[in-house]
Amino acid sequence: MLQENQTIKRVDMIHCALCADAPCNDACNEIEPSDILRSIWFKNEQTAAQRMPEKNPCITCPAPCEKLCVRSGKVEIRDIMNRMYSQVKKECETPIPNNEDALKCDICGIPLENPFLLSSSVVASTYEMCANAFEAGWAGVCFKTICSLDIHEASPRFSAITGNDGSIVGFKNIEQLSDHSVAENMEIFRRLKENYPSKFILASIMGQNEDEWGELARLCEENGADAIELNFSCPNMAEGGLGSDIGQVPELVERFTRAAKNATNIPVLAKLTPNVASMSPAAEAAKRGGADGIAAINTIKSITGLNIHTYVAAPAVHGHSAVGGYSGNAVKPIALRFISELGLNPALNGMHISAMGGVETWQDALEFMLLGGESVQVTTAVMQYGYRIIDDLKAGLNMYLAEKGYRSVKEVIGLGLDTLSSTTDTLERDTVIFPRFIKERCIGCGRCMISCKDGGHQAIKLDENRRPVLNGKKCVGCHLCLLVCPQKAIAPGIKRVHSYH
Structure with a gap:
């Protein structure tokens, strides 16, 4: 199964217009790019990847689909298709069901x-x-x-x-x-x-x-x-x-x-x-x-x-x-x-x-x-x-x-009901889950630091390379930083038990 951190970049981030009778399809005899792009938008990468040919036709293709795109130059169709092969298709473990x-x-x-x-x-x-x-x-x-x-x-x-x-x-x-x-x-x-x-x-x-x-x-x-x-x-x-x-x-x-x-x-x-x-x-x-x-x-x-x-x-x-x-x-x-x-x-x-x-x-x-x-x-x-x-x-x-x-x-049906309460009174409050920084994804924007400083608990600073450093004594595990990071470069990390005085 494709892991969350491997999900292909969403179409809304690359400006696809999700066209009717998409012109990009006219440029390709191997796949219909618009169908793949739409499936990515609607979080259906795995079935889209398995519908693609076994051999990647996009590696050496000059990408005429991008020239026909109504937003020519803004949608990296070839790059997306290549990543579908390299990131998604090879990770698919379950074949597409043969019926509904x-x-x-x-x-x-x-x-x-x-x-x-x-x-x-x-x-x-x-x-x-x-x-x-x-x-x-x-x-x-x-x-x-x-x-x-x-x-x-x-x-x-x-x-x-x-x-x-x-x-x-x-x-x-x-x-x-x-x-x-x-x-x-x-x-x-x-x-x-x-x-x-x-x-x-x-x-x-x-x-x-x-x-x-x-x-x-x-x-x-x-x-x-x-x-x-x-x-x-x-x-x-x-x-x-x-x-x-x-x-x-x-x-x-x-x-x-x-x-x-x-x-x-x-x-x-x-x-x-x-x-x-x-x-x-x-x-x-x-x-x-x-x-x-x-x-x-x-x-x-x-x-x-x-x-x-x-x-x-x-x-x-x-x-x-x-x-x-x-x-x-x-x-x-x-x-x-x-x-x-x-x-x-x-x-x-x-x-x-x-x-x-x-x-x-x-x-x-x-x-x-x-x-x-x-x-x-x-x-x-x-x-x-x-x-x-x-x-x-x-x-x-x-x-x-x-x-x-x-x-x-x-x-x-109903599988999520047993773990749900109508109030927060029943939730466990004895542990803190620290954030974990994924260095290879971080671009050093500092958004996590700003949000933690002005909307959290002042637990994040940037080092000399503009990479976040956590102060575990101040962090309360609220995970605001995870939500604001534009690169998804922060994930749940180590669990710590509260020390009450």
């Missing part, structure tokens, strides 16, 4: 080809989009929330916080529900189920009263939906008493869940809001109402930033804006916290958990599974990179299962 049987799972007993679904949003809002996702390899879709409201969206309705390379870290939307009529959406369900009978259709609905929740659930079942997702969590509803307003009141969650459950014979999942201190009250209320599972998390109420000249928050709509829903990889820590809360709650035993919130890579998805998620939903990553990310989601997870000797993805 280990990925098979289910939602409330209904089979899934793999755990990955599109979540209820613009990425699953038309027949063509859902069909394209199915063709790409997604196991199912949660269709954009169906309602009887007259939906007219604002323009623009998205904003984002980006990283240094321009990729989206956090994403804000002020979008509402499906702008198709109920009848139009039912026609889409019928067509999807006719043409893709093995794919999973999760119908997201939102009613305005008990009768409407029940009627929408019934219609979705009659027209081909495999399960119902109750949207108790949308933060962007113009009218009060809808969306996250419901999810914050357990009594309403129970009442409307019961209304939908009584009207249908297929599984019902309650999609809950993270805009609460604890999700358990609403989840337990959903179970009392008859829900078969929980979906979480929906977006977090947010403001991504203000224009310091116009004083209007983003996105600005004719000089005004609004609080909206925040998603993307930045919300993953919060989503993991809520999924762990659900997974640790014995009152919810037996309920399916469909997890979401910042999933981009197979490792992200696996983390949710380890905390109790049995299926995984994705939106923002698809909006940024397209349906094609399913290739690396499946391949990376499938390889992980093979490496660990698991025959089914179901075997990993």
